[in-house]
Amino acid sequence: MTARDPVPEVPLRDCKPQADEKGSRHPRPLSSIIGSTVVMKGDLIVGEDLVIEGTFDGTITGKGPDTVTVRRTARLRGEVSASNVRVDDGTNLENTVLSGRIVRTDR
């Protein structure tokens, strides 16, 4: 996908109410947090909750029922594939392909 391609829309059929997602969350005290100043370029595989606030260029693959959360400050380029993907409303998803159960949040 190039910069000229339109911003991909999140398919409505993939959106689930947030209440459904809560039931699948694990009571783990720890999840991975990629902070706003972090820049990563490469391939990432994760088997726990992941919060992205920084810049990521590459592929993110979630293994298991956990959630990948993309904050508004994040800059993504590449592919995100996970069981649950939460995206803050207003997040720039240009050049990003999302797959999984995708939920937009108002935070």
Add this chain to the structure above:
Amino acid sequence: MFSKKKEEESDYERTEPDVATNPDVRRRKTSVIGPTLKFKGELSANEDLIIEGEIEGTIAHQDKNLTVGKEGRVKADINARTVEIYGRVEGDIHGEDVVKLAKSADVKGNIYCARIVMDDGAQFSGSIEMSQKNKAPSKPTSVPIAESAKQIESAG
């Protein structure tokens, strides 16, 4: 014998950073690479970083603190202000200020730093090069030069 082992474990618990309750993590001043996360590529950051997962590639993390937790596995050269290793690292470590190896650390690579702290039991294979040029500048003393000169004169 058993009491000694118990003592070692409790000692580790004191030194290992508690990621889950770390206030900086909660305030999002610290990034965390969790225990199930595997990343291959380039990583740079301008905030403290705790690695409990696997990183392979390069880590450019200047002017901040980097911790490789007990479950952490890093195959990369590391650059940071302070580096604390509790897990396994394969690669050169450049610590602008200090590099600390806990007794659970297993490091294969060269260490370049101003200061080093190595716990008894730490595994290390490589060379250590210590240089003051990498040391962070110390805070200036509050005593003016003229005043301190007077003190020296009066003492002499």
